[in-house]
Structure formats: structure tokens, C-alpha cells
Amino acid sequence: MLAKRIIPCLDIRDGQTVKGIHFEGLQNVGDPVELGRRYADEGADELVYLDISATVEGRKTFSELVARIAREIDIPFTVGGGISTAEDAGALLLAGADKVTVNSAAVRDPGLIDEIAGRYGSQFIVVAVDARMDDAGRWVVTTHGGRTPTERELFSWAREAQERGAGEILFTSMNHDGTKSGYPCETFARLASELSIPIIASGGAGTVEHIAEVLTAGRADAALAASIFHYGEIPIPVLKRALHERGIAVRL
Amino acid sequence: MVTIIDYGTGNLRSVTNALARLGADYILTADPEAIRQAERVLLPGVGEAATAMRMLREKGLADTLRNLTCPVLGICLGMQLLCTHSEEGDTDCLGIFPNRVRRFFSGSAGGGLKVPHVGWNSIHSLKSPLYHHIAEGEYVYYVHSYAAEINACTAAATDYGGWFSGSLHQDNFYGCQFHPEKSGAAGGRILANFLSL
Numbered sequence: 340m341l342a343k344r345i346i347p348c349l350d351i352r353d354g355q356t357v358k359g360i361h362f363e364g365l366q367n368v369g370d371p372v373e374l375g376r377r378y379a380d381e382g383a384d385e386l387v388y389l390d391i392s393a394t395v396e397g398r399k400t401f402s403e404l405v406a407r408i409a410r411e412i413d414i415p416f417t418v419g420g421g422i423s424t425a426e427d428a429g430a431l432l433l434a435g436a437d438k439v440t441v442n443s444a445a446v447r448d449p450g451l452i453d454e455i456a457g458r459y460g461s462q463f464i465v466v467a468v469d470a471r472m473d474d475a476g477r478w479v480v481t482t483h484g485g486r487t488p489t490e491r492e493l494f495s496w497a498r499e500a501q502e503r504g505a506g507e508i509l510f511t512s513m514n515h516d517g518t519k520s521g522y523p524c525e526t527f528a529r530l531a532s533e534l535s536i537p538i539i540a541s542g543g544a545g546t547v548e549h550i551a552e553v554l555t556a557g558r559a560d561a562a563l564a565a566s567i568f569h570y571g572e573i574p575i576p577v578l579k580r581a582l583h584e585r586g587i588a589v590r591l
Numbered sequence: 592m593v594t595i596i597d598y599g600t601g602n603l604r605s606v607t608n609a610l611a612r613l614g615a616d617y618i619l620t621a622d623p624e625a626i627r628q629a630e631r632v633l634l635p636g637v638g639e640a641a642t643a644m645r646m647l648r649e650k651g652l653a654d655t656l657r658n659l660t661c662p663v664l665g666i667c668l669g670m671q672l673l674c675t676h677s678e679e680g681d682t683d684c685l686g687i688f689p690n691r692v693r694r695f696f697s698g699s700a701g702g703g704l705k706v707p708h709v710g711w712n713s714i715h716s717l718k719s720p721l722y723h724h725i726a727e728g729e730y731v732y733y734v735h736s737y738a739a740e741i742n743a744c745t746a747a748a749t750d751y752g753g754w755f756s757g758s759l760h761q762d763n764f765y766g767c768q769f770h771p772e773k774s775g776a777a778g779g780r781i782l783a784n785f786l787s788l
Contacts, residue, residue: 341751342711342730379775384711410608415732415773435604437773460637462707462734506707537705560710590711590730 342590343554343582344384344561345575346539347568349374351390351420354400356569371404372411378568379414381575384590386412387440387563390420402434409435417465423447425454432459440509442467443482446489446496449503456504465539466505468497471513478526485513493526494533501536508534509563511542519545519567527557539563547573547581554587593617593786594629596656596669598646606635606666609772613779615786623655631661631786636668640692640737641680643668657685662788663764664721670759670766671737679737688759688766690739695752704752707736712749712757714769719746719760721767721784729777731757731769738768 350357355369375386388408390401398421405418418431419440428439445451445466455464469485470478470493478493497508510530512523522543530538540559544550544567553559567573579589593610595603597619610617610633617633618625626632634656636643647653656663656673665673672684677692684692695706711730714722738755741748746765747758759766765785771778 340713341708342713344710409604410611413609413612413773413779414775415734415770432602433604435602435608437605462709507709535703535705537709560705 340588341560342384342588343559344539345382345550345578345582345589346385346387346561346563347378347383347575348387348389348541348563348565349569350565351388351401351404352392353394353397354404357391372407375408375412375416378575379412382579382590383414383575384561385414385437386416388416388418389440390418392421402430405431405434405436419465419467423451425451425458428455428459428463432463438463438465438506440465440467442469445500446480446482446491449499452500452503452505456506461504461506461536464505465507465509466497466500467509467511467541468493468500469511469513469516472523472526481513485516494530497530497534501534505536507537507539507560509539509541513542515543516541518543519549521545521549522553522557522559524552524557527553527559531558537561544573547578550578551582551585551587554582555585592629593631593633594626595619595633595635596626596652597621598643598650598652602637603635605770605772606633609779609782613783613786621650621652623651626652626655626659629659629661631788632656632659632663634663634665634669634672636666636670636672638668639680640668640671640677640684641682643672644677644680644682644684647672647685653685657687660763662785664785665764665766666772667735667768667770670768671739673759673764673766674739677737687764688739688744688761690742690744690756690759692737692739694737707734708738708751709734711774712751712769714747714749714757716748717746717758719758719765720788721758721760721765721781722747723784725777725780725784731767731771731774731777731781733757733769735768739766 749757
């Protein structure tokens with residue numbers, strides 16, 4: 340039976356992890372490879388590395404980092420942040436990334452999805468969608484970390500992304516992100532009913548119960564989180580054991 | 592020494608990284624003579640079946656591969672190419688395993704199966720030296736839209752809207768539909784088992 344996936348997300352600036360707690364036995368919490376390996380050993384099913392470097396120098400460091408991650412980590416990993424052309428994606432593939440995630444650049448230029456999927460396959464491209472529900476109850480797609488609203492609407496954009504070749508959709512509700520109050524499960528369930536590709540839920544998890552809900556009622560295939568793992572609030576082994584006890588298929 | 596068939600499809604980095612982690616030496620080649628001399632052959636594959644078969648034929652590798660007597664491991668598309676036929680591009684393959692490769696039926700959105708089959712799924716009814724010290728029900732990482740049917744060569748079975756061959760074995764030929772190089776410690780063990788055949 341296909342397992343639900345648990346995916347820690349690491350933000351990287353200038354080659355170093357941005358958030359991070361003091362894991363016991365970990366020499367350098369700032370080292371993305373060491374932290375990634377720690378998560379992998381704990382049972383993470385995949386890793387996502389997002390480059391938030393603002394400088395050219397920082398981006399160069401990131402692509403070197405991707406090659407090092409590929410050498411040392413033996414589970415799949417996705418990289419994102421600042422990918423705006425198919426060439427950017429191709430360079431990351433060559434460096435050893437299993438998938439790339441595109442967000443704002445795909446909203447700006449939807450053809451980018453076709454181009455990446457056409458060249459490297461749908462399995463290589465995850466389209467990340469950040470959306471905020473407005474007062475009229477409409478999910479408005481946003482870019483630049485939720486700061487910029489667009490003309491697009493969540494469901495139609497997700498369907499378009501799928502039709503253009505996206506292999507997975509990573510959806511973050513900007514109403515819930517950072518609140519630790521749970522996910523909008525009805526919205527996730529509707530996405531699942533409208534799409535035939537896997538959906539990764541992100542943004543809002545504060546408890547094991549939240550994650551269990553989005554993987555069952557929300558019908559998400561995977562849950563991605565950052566701070567609950569980085570700050571040790573819910574260690575991955577504890578989370579997976581708890582999901583297993585609730586009858587959710589996970590890799591233990 | 593592992594001879595990795597480099598026939599111009601996809602990225603071989605994850606396979607070479609995994610072999611390096613296991614301390615194995617490898618070469619990348621498409622030279623039929625070098626492949627005939629190989630001690631152990633790995634046929635990777637990411638991409639489309641018909642294109643990959645065309646590349647193998649163009650490089651004169653189809654018969655070379657069929658006639659190998661050393662241990663051969665096909666991974667993902669590489670395993671599918673060792674079967675008789677693939678629906679992907681409606682192509683005849685190498686015909687080592689008597690299996691046909693068919694697309695997963697995705698059905699209508701929502702009710703149907705999500706295709707590609709992406710993620711960790713469990714392997715059952717393990718029977719081949721590749722699975723020495725691997726537990727029944729172990730999870731491995733899959734990314735694929737086409738799958739080989741179950742038959743006497745099935746060395747591991749996985750259920751995704753029905754059972755398919757997660758792994759095949761016949762004589763000196765082995766196949767993994769999943770990616771051992773991305774399957775954590777279990778995958779490392781499976782590759783190490785191949786290296787010690």
C-alpha cells in the first residue's frame with residue numbers, strides 16, 4: 340500500500356539552513372546535508388530544500404550544495420527557490436535533484452511547466468501554489484510568499500498546472516501558514532477530487548491531529564512542514580508512529 | 592566493478608552516487624565490447640520506453656545485453672526494457688523477462704488511481720538474492736506510470752490499484768521497478784546484495 344509521505348522543508352540561505360534547533364549529536368545544525376541526513380535517519384520520506392538566498396553568490400553556493408546533497412542523501416529530494424527557466428531546472432537535475440518546485444515563475448509564465456515537464460518529465464516538476472481565501476470565499480493565488488495577489492484562482496490554476504504537465508501540486512494556504520491551527524481540509528479534499536496527481540499539504544500544522552486530518556479527510560498524499568520539525572515540536576518518529584496508530588499507512 | 596550502460600537517456604547521477612556511497616567502482620559506457628567484458632551490468636533508465644529502445648538498438652546494445660551472462664540489474668525503465676513489450680510508445684523490448692508493461696489505469700479524476708505512482712510502497716512475496724535480509728513489506732521508493740504484470744519471474748510484488756511486479760528475476764537478470772538508489776537504507780542493502788551476487 341502506498342504510504343503517506345512526511346516531508347521536512349529546509350530553507351537555505353547562502354548554503355546554510357536558516358532555521359534549526361540543536362539536535363542532539365548533530366555537529367552543525369546549519370549544515371543542510373547533516374540536517375537532511377538526520378531527518379532521513381529519523382524516517383523522513385523526502386526532503387525539500389528551498390533556496391532563499393537573495394544574491395547571485397548565494398545561488399551559486401546552492402547549486403554546489405545540491406550536488407553534495409545528492410552524493411550523501413539516499414532518499415528523494417526536491418529543490419526550489421529562484422527557478423525561472425527550464426535551464427535552471429536542468430542544471431539542478433544534472434546536479435542530482437530528483438524534483439524541482441516552481442511557484443511564482445510558473446504563475447508569471449505557465450509555459451515554464453510545459454517546458455520543464457516536456458524536457459525532463461512530469462515526475463521532475465512540483466508546482467507550488469500559495470493561495471489566500473478572500474472575503475468572498477474565493478481562493479486567490481498569490482506570489483512572492485503570499486504578498487502579491489494574482490488574477491488566478493486556486494482550483495482552475497491547479498487543474499491548468501496538471502494539464503501542462505505538473506507531476507505534483509504543493510498547496511499552501513496563506514490563511515493558515517504559520518498559524519499552527521491546522522489545514523483547510525475541505526479545500527484539500529476538493530483539490531483531490533479535481534486533480535489526478537498527488538497533492539502535498541503545506542502550512543498550518545501544529546499538531547499530529549492536524550496532519551492526520553489532512554492525510555485522511557483532506558485526502559492529501561503528503562504533508563510538508565518546517566518549524567514543527569526544526570524546533571523539535573513534533574519529532575518525525577513520534578509523528579509517524581502516531582499516524583500509524585491512527586491506521587494511516589506510513590513507512591516506519 | 593559495475594558497468595553502467597550509458598545510452599543517452601536521463602540522468603545517471605543518482606545511480607553513480609549510490610554506488611559511490613557503497614564504495615563500489617563503476618564505469619559508464621555504451622561500448623558493446625566493454626559491456627561484453629563486464630563483471631556486473633547496471634541498466635538504468637529515466638525517460639520513455641520507445642525512445643530508450645531506439646537508443647539501445649542504435650548503439651548496437653540490444654543483442655549485447657540479451658547475451659550477457661554476468662549479473663545484470665535493470666532499474667525502473669531499465670527493468671521495463673528487459674521485458675517483452677511496453678505500451679509506452681508501443682515498443683518491443685529486449686524480451687528477457689516474459690512480461691508485458693502496461694500503463695496504470697488512472698480512471699476519472701478523484702475516484703481513480705493517481706498516475707504516476709509516486710512515493711514509498713511496500714514489497715511482498717520477496718524471492719531473489721536481491722532481498723537477502725530485506726523484510727517482507729519493506730518500503731521502497733517508486734516513480735512510474737507503467738508497470739510489469741505479475742508472473743513466474745516476479746521477485747517482489749507491490750499493490751497499487753492491483754498487484755504488479757516491483758521486481759523481476761530470471762537467471763542472471765534482475766530488475767527493480769522501484770529506485771533502490773533512493774530507497775534509504777533498504778535500497779542500499781538491495782544494491783549491496785546485487786554487488787555481492
